[in-house]
Amino acid sequence: MGGLSKKIFQIKSLSKENTANSLLVDSGNLLFKQTNIADGPSQARLAASTIVEVYKTIGFDAVAVGPLDLAGGVLFLQQSKNDNFPWISANIFNENEQLLFKPFVTKTIQDREITVFALSGAPKRALSDVYIKPWEDILPSLLQRIRKKNRNGLIVLLSSLSDKENQVIAKEYKDIHVLVSAHPRKGNVAPQLINNTLLTQTAKQGKHQGLLEITFGSSRLWGQNSQKKLADLQNSLGSINWQLQRLLKKSKPSGNAAKYEKTITRLEDEKKSLAAEINTMKDQADEERNGGTKEDNFTYRFIGLKKNMPNDQRTDEKIHTLNQEVRKLNARLKQAKTANRHITGAKSSLSLIGHNACGECHEKQKIFWESTRHAKAYNTLLTKNKNLDTNCLPCHLSMEITKGAFAPLAPNMILSYPEKLQSVGCETCHGIGNKHSTDPEQFKLVLTPASDICLTCHTDEHDDNFIYKEKLEKVSCPAG
Numbered sequence: 001m002g003g004l005s006k007k008i009f010q011i012k013s014l015s016k017e018n019t020a021n022s023l024l025v026d027s028g029n030l031l032f033k034q035t036n037i038a039d040g041p042s043q044a045r046l047a048a049s050t051i052v053e054v055y056k057t058i059g060f061d062a063v064a065v066g067p068l069d070l071a072g073g074v075l076f077l078q079q080s081k082n083d084n085f086p087w088i089s090a091n092i093f094n095e096n097e098q099l100l101f102k103p104f105v106t107k108t109i110q111d112r113e114i115t116v117f118a119l120s121g122a123p124k125r126a127l128s129d130v131y132i133k134p135w136e137d138i139l140p141s142l143l144q145r146i147r148k149k150n151r152n153g154l155i156v157l158l159s160s161l162s163d164k165e166n167q168v169i170a171k172e173y174k175d176i177h178v179l180v181s182a183h184p185r186k187g188n189v190a191p192q193l194i195n196n197t198l199l200t201q202t203a204k205q206g207k208h209q210g211l212l213e214i215t216f217g218s219s220r221l222w223g224q225n226s227q228k229k230l231a232d233l234q235n236s237l238g239s240i241n242w243q244l245q246r247l248l249k250k251s252k253p254s255g256n257a258a259k260y261e262k263t264i265t266r267l268e269d270e271k272k273s274l275a276a277e278i279n280t281m282k283d284q285a286d287e288e289r290n291g292g293t294k295e296d297n298f299t300y301r302f303i304g305l306k307k308n309m310p311n312d313q314r315t316d317e318k319i320h321t322l323n324q325e326v327r328k329l330n331a332r333l334k335q336a337k338t339a340n341r342h343i344t345g346a347k348s349s350l351s352l353i354g355h356n357a358c359g360e361c362h363e364k365q366k367i368f369w370e371s372t373r374h375a376k377a378y379n380t381l382l383t384k385n386k387n388l389d390t391n392c393l394p395c396h397l398s399m400e401i402t403k404g405a406f407a408p409l410a411p412n413m414i415l416s417y418p419e420k421l422q423s424v425g426c427e428t429c430h431g432i433g434n435k436h437s438t439d440p441e442q443f444k445l446v447l448t449p450a451s452d453i454c455l456t457c458h459t460d461e462h463d464d465n466f467i468y469k470e471k472l473e474k475v476s477c478p479a480g
């Protein structure tokens with residue numbers, strides 16, 4: 001989270017200077033750095049939630065969903081969407097062909113309507129029940145829809161598609177005036193005009209802010225000729241200055257002094273004439289901007305993070321809370337690891353006989369038990385693809401529990417559990433039943449499992465709401 005607080009301060013003060021007439025957008029990929037974040041609580045997820053909270057205090061008009069934002073799964077994003085975070089994407093659908101986010105937002109600035117829409121690139125992570133439609137399938141009709149609402153305004157696309165795709169879109173869709181890309185490995189990209197689309201990007205994850213100032217004309221066409229020429233001239237001047245400096249640093253070559261002097265003079269002359277040309281061009285550009293030409297004009301700036309920026313106080317507070325939560329999480333993870341020490345034990349055979357054997361004499365109880373989540377506990381892991389995770393297995397299987405602890409088991413045992421024990425079965429609560437099954441009268445089982453049995457699995461970490469009496473009622477097998 002290095003520098004986040006200064007960054008936020010800077011964005012806030014920049015947007016304060018320009019509020020009434022400005023549109024604040026982010027082209028996405030701001031939550032995660034990795035392409036796939038494992039399920040379950042982690043530092044990366046806590047940090048991402050904090051980023052959302054902090055960005056919420058800025059008041060963005062739109063934030064595009066990028067593939068790196070999807071790295072934690074769609075559910076994660078939807079939670080922040082429900083919290084009124086302005087995510088947009090026009091090509092993320094659920095299996096019923098419904099859009100998961102708003103496709104675009106519209107804002108009026110100086111009588112000009114501005115529509116911002118977003119196209120999301122496909123994430124590396126596999127998403128369940130959600131898919132990213134190819135932009136080709138939706139863009140033509142989407143633009144028609146936008147144009148119907150916004151006949152004369154500006155259209156901005158926030159895109160996390162590939163460079164190649166962005167170039168094609170810029171070439172083929174003149175209606176899109178500005179395309180801001182979100183390439184994860186690219187820095188600032190000065191606006192490049194393709195047909196009538198300005199293609200640009202700022203460095204990732206808020207390292208820079210890009211400021212695009214637009215003066216509206218009437219034609220909806222960019223007239224940035226003098227701007228572009230000016231930039232070219234400034235580039236040439238830069239390279240001449242560089243050559244000059246290089247030459248001047250070298251000592252005069254003894255044999256070829258005349259040629260050396262000549263080169264220096266030539267470069268000095270060129271420098272002078274370029275400087276003069278730049279001045280004229282500057283005036284021309286200013287005139288173009290102020291003279292109410294038919295065309296839209298723009299200037300741009302990339303603003304790096306200034307070291308002397310103060311911190312944003314609310315962000316500091318949120319980061320403080322985050323650090324506390326991360327510490328708590330790490331402590332819990334450590335605790336869970338020690339709690340799972342049992343799997344390093346040596347026992348290599350199981351005495352449990354499984355629920356089917358019990359069901360032969362206790363059918364009513366078996367039918368009831370099958371309706372509880374205990375019967376599906378292993379299945380739950382299976383659907384999460386965690387059925388081979390020894391950190392999860394013990395609490396989602398039938399285990400022998402004595403005095404509030406799992407009986408020791410070798411790790412390979414827990415990974416090769418027989419199917420009949422793949423659930424939190426009868427013997428977890430009532431005790432091992434092999435002898436009872438052959439002679440029920442002589443070998444009685446526990447009727448009411450004590451709370452320490454439940455608490456072996458229903459730890460604070462996995463069930464922060466365990467009230468023995470209330471929960472016992474829910475799992476009590478019926479009499480008879």
Ligand code: HEC
Pocket residue numbers: 353354357358359360361362426427430431432433434436437438440441444445446447
């Ligand atoms: C061969 C039939 C049979 C099998 C198999 C069997 N039971 Fe029983 N179980 C009985 C009988 C009969 C009683 C009643 C014994 C009594 O009241 O003396 C009983 C009683 C119980 C009780 C009540 C204990 C009490 O104190 O009231 C529980 C709990 C129980 N069985 C659980 C199980 C479990 C768990 C399994 C499987 C591991 C199992 N039984 C397998 C026949 C069986």
Ligand code: HEC
Pocket residue numbers: 371372373374376377378380381394395396397398399401424428429449450451453454455456457458468471472473474475
């Ligand atoms: C071996 C670990 C383990 C033990 C022991 C255990 N549970 Fe559970 N319990 C679980 C797991 C795992 C789930 C969630 C299963 C799922 O949804 O996949 C669960 C779910 C539950 C639920 C939700 C059930 C439902 O159908 O809604 C209740 C209530 C519950 N347990 C109560 C108890 C009580 C009371 C005890 C002690 C008598 C107990 N559990 C013992 C692991 C255990």
Ligand code: HEC
Pocket residue numbers: 040380381384386389391392393394395396456457458459462463464
């Ligand atoms: C210390 C015991 C324990 C361990 C270890 C454990 N669980 Fe659970 N798990 C439980 C209990 C208890 C419940 C039921 C909680 C409730 O009813 O609220 C549960 C419920 C669940 C549920 C369903 C309820 C939900 O929260 O959506 C899932 C999914 C789950 N666990 C996945 C996992 C995974 C994945 C792991 C390994 C990373 C794991 N569990 C490790 C005890 C455990």
Ligand code: HEC
Pocket residue numbers: 355358359362365366367369374424425426427428429430447448449472475476477478479480
């Ligand atoms: C999560 C714990 C749990 C699991 C798992 C569980 N039971 Fe029970 N069982 C209970 C509780 C609690 C009672 C009620 C005890 C009481 O009445 O005080 C009970 C009661 C019983 C009784 C006695 C019913 C009577 O006549 O009063 C039998 C028999 C029984 N269970 C069998 C089973 C069998 C068979 C299974 C597996 C198919 C099973 N239980 C799974 C918790 C469990």
